[in-house]
Amino acid sequence: MSHDLTLAELRGFIFDLDGTLYRGNTVLPGAAEFVAHLRRVGIPLLFLTNNATTPPQGVVDRLTQMGIPAGLDDVFTSAQATAATLAEEAPNCRIYVVGEVGLRDALRAAGLALTDDFREADTVVAGMDREVTYLKLRDAALAIRRGARFIATNTDRTLPTELGLIPGAGSLIGLLEIATDVPARVIGKPSAGIMALGLRRLGTPAGLTAAVGDRVETDIIGGQAAHMPTIAVLTGASTAEQFAAMRPPPDWVFEDMVALDRAYFGA
Numbered sequence: 001m002s003h004d005l006t007l008a009e010l011r012g013f014i015f016d017l018d019g020t021l022y023r024g025n026t027v028l029p030g031a032a033e034f035v036a037h038l039r040r041v042g043i044p045l046l047f048l049t050n051n052a053t054t055p056p057q058g059v060v061d062r063l064t065q066m067g068i069p070a071g072l073d074d075v076f077t078s079a080q081a082t083a084a085t086l087a088e089e090a091p092n093c094r095i096y097v098v099g100e101v102g103l104r105d106a107l108r109a110a111g112l113a114l115t116d117d118f119r120e121a122d123t124v125v126a127g128m129d130r131e132v133t134y135l136k137l138r139d140a141a142l143a144i145r146r147g148a149r150f151i152a153t154n155t156d157r158t159l160p161t162e163l164g165l166i167p168g169a170g171s172l173i174g175l176l177e178i179a180t181d182v183p184a185r186v187i188g189k190p191s192a193g194i195m196a197l198g199l200r201r202l203g204t205p206a207g208l209t210a211a212v213g214d215r216v217e218t219d220i221i222g223g224q225a226a227h228m229p230t231i232a233v234l235t236g237a238s239t240a241e242q243f244a245a246m247r248p249p250p251d252w253v254f255e256d257m258v259a260l261d262r263a264y265f266g267a
């Protein structure tokens with residue numbers, strides 16, 4: 001354990017979504033109940049996702065349909081985190097985007113300028129893009145080679161689907177890195193950046209706010225990078241053995257949200 005903290009002392013929760021609160025279109029056992037119990041006692045919480053393609057309202061609708069009522073203030077995506085980071089660090093940048101409408105909208109909503117001409121771009125933002133073309137990748141690579149800063153919303157290499165694992169944002173980022181010899185700066189988990197922005201939204205101290213998730217290399221590493229206590233659940237990507245093999249391991253590992261709810265509320 002990296003914290004001399006008891007579960008009951010936690011004062012905020014940052015939840016991963018897929019594999020943690022739901023899987024596909026199915027809410028996971030105990031998830032709606034735990035969130036409802038936290039709300040009842042006024043514990044702040046945030047739903048934080050590396051998914052940069054679904055707009056925040058889409059996340060809100062999905063959660064609400066699953067019995068987890070949510071508002072826009074409860075949701076934070078890697079697209080929003082990317083937009084917030086650039087708006088703070090480079091508000092006058094001109095961005096070439098490899099990504100979907102959700103990412104473009106988030107960047108525009110933050111007052112940032114987009115361009116379709118790689119010669120004009122001083123920034124390339126890349127994320128999941130299910131309509132990617134060779135032309136887009138070519139122009140992004142050319143912009144990066146001309147010196148544009150290279151930002152990745154997230155680097156999840158694969159996405160779980162009914163068909164199996166399919167290429168995720170990380171696969172496209174990897175192509176651009178290979179094509180340019182430039183490593184991307186990653187905003188999403190496991191970067192501490194997105195967690196710090198999430199904590200700022202919650203207004204709770206890192207040391208008393210838990211990062212809750214199902215994946216070693218994003219949720220738990222990301223929480224640890226932001227100096228947060230971490231809670232792993234076994235309903236998604238990583239196994240108990242994989243969490244146990246981490247150095248340091250997560251602070252707590254639970255079978256599912258039912259077990260976390262019971263442990264936190266002592267029911």
Ligand SMILES: [Mg+2]
Nearest residue numbers: 016018019214
């Ligand atoms: Mg997950």
